Amino acid sequence: MLNPQNLEQLDRLVRGELGSLVDCYKKLHANPELSGHEEQTAALLARDLRVCGYQVTEGVGKYLKNQWRGHGVLGLLVNGPGPTVLVRADLDALPIEEQTGLPYASRVKAQRDGQEVAVMHACGHDLHLASLIGSARVLARMKENWQGTLVLVGQPGEEGGGGAQAMLNDGAYRLVPRPDAALALHATAQLPAGEVACAAGNFMASLTEVEVTVYGVGAHGSAPERAKDPVVMAAQLVLALQTIVSREVNPLEPAVLTVGSIHGGTASNIIPDQVRLLLSIRAYDDAVRDGIVASVERMAAGIALAAGVPAERSPNVALRVAHPANYNDPQLTRRVTEAMSLVLGADRVQQAQPVMASEDFGFWGLNREIPTCMFWLGAADPDLFRKSQESGVPLPSLHSPFYAPLPEPALYTGVRSTVAAVLSLMGQGRVAPSVEPGT
Ligand SMILES: [Zn+2]
Ligand SMILES: [Zn+2]
Known part of the structure; x- marks a missing residue:
């Protein structure tokens, strides 16, 4: 006392x-x-x-x-x-x-x-x-x-x-x-x-770090018809992810999704076979957080499907860090x-x-x-x-x-x-x- x-x-x-x-x-x-x-x-x-x-x-x-x-x-x-x-x-x-x-x-x-x-x-x-x-x-x-x-x-x-x-x-x-x-x-x-x-x-807020690997099929930069280009898919994914918080999460629930890192490829004339993205997701409500992670998985899989990527090369979504x-x-x-x-x-x-x-x-x-x-x-x-x-x-x-x-x-x-x-x-x-x- x-x-x-x-x-x-x-x-x-x-x-x-x-x-x-x-x-x-x-x-x-x-x-x-x-x-x-x-x-x-x-x-x-x-x-x-x-x-x-x-x-x-x-x-x-x-x-x-x-x-x-x-x-x-x-x-x-x-x-x-x-x-x-x-x-x-x-x-x-x-x-x-x-x-x-x-x-x-x-x-x-x-x-x-x-x-x-x-x-x-x-x-x-x-x-x-x-x-x-x-x-x-x-x-x-x-x-x-x-x-x-x-x-x-x-x-x-x-x-x-x-x-x-x-x-x-x-x-x-x-x-x-x-x-x-x-x-x-x-x-x-x-x-x-x-x-x-x-x-x-x-x-x-809680923090969830997610690593997304978008797989494609690599090819010579001059022959896109032989490739499934993961750079284009990754670019589509970055934009699609912006709609999760703005269109799917209740506006009264605080949430942030940031793509903080994107890496793929080595040269201008090579279509690489994968691109890696690192995301951080922040929320207060665990259901909101889980919903965002599920949406990331769904959107990544959907973009690969739309691009005609073979099922065995579907994107991988891995949780790296999760804090309450x-x-x-x-x-x-x-x-x-x-x-x-x-x-x-x-x-x-x-x-x-x-x-x-x-x-x-x-x-x-x-x-x-x-x-x-x-x-x-x-x-x-x-x-x-x-x-x-x-x-x-x-x-x-x-x-x-x-x-x-x-x-x-x-x-x-x-x-x-x-x-x-x-x-x-x-x-x-x-x-x-x-x-x-x-x-
Ligand atoms: Zn610190
Ligand atoms: Zn500190």
Whole structure:
């Protein structure tokens, strides 16, 4: 339970940790690791959690679709009877060459698919992790203010790797108790540091990545009559796909289908025998998502049929990645936003709008069996944010080589918000209505 005494204690403890957390953030920022290779990042988190008295399990994660090692970290702090609350941060960075010019900018290079790439924490996961470490330290020192079991997760492979699923496949919910509620934050350049934003219900959309291979019959470029041209079929398919969201999906249901990649052929005078397309599909409703995938299959098959492609060379439609939507449990979200308003002030807790971007945190909710809540953590320099609002020129967003959070106020807010949310769910003698122990 939050009261003036522990609010004051929380503030004091966070201020005491802030210098060290900013150093930790800068160290993480300067040493990013790609998805599946988060070895040092995971080790740093594990070390810090052990020092704070958490039971730590390392190396958690069994990937289904690639050869990555699981670098997931689970921290457990049992503090008497009460609910189990999980807080998750992600560990991985992106193959982007940092161009912020910051003194602690990344100069790291790594191998990816046999090529050297630059690596950058361009999605703010370093901020998430430093915030988790701060929350771990503060909650370990505020044990008289809460009861129950705290589970902290350092999740690898968020950026398209299926890291949440890999940890669950590896028995994360057997290695630690299954939580009664799960929380996470994500940094954003759309809010100034010092503020957060949250919304009950839809928060981030589901993501389904689909690979379509359109097969044809190759021939000399001068003899189309001997070919079944997959380039023409792929072009027809790209246009046909545009009608799924506009003509088939209920206009009141949000959905996006993007063809992000199309590759086929090697020369102007050769008709190739296949073209490969990569699609991303985003929706909130699972039936809408399934309907879009079925339409992609139907349209691809129909275009091949109309072109006279033999049945054995029908297009192949394969699902590559599928994340559930992030649906913020309304009761849990109300508790969390009330707690954050108490600590930050109600004017610093904004109402978020649902977005069609995606995040694999939703896996931790096991198809909504476990209430989850995710919130945006403002990370933009407040002065730059104000100027950007005035000029209309947006600040560099997530996944930009210029993305540059302002760490100190963002961490101060991230740790206080997270700890307040946890205390509101695990406060001594008081259990949130939606978070009953043992359910
Ligand atoms: Zn990202
Ligand atoms: Zn991210």
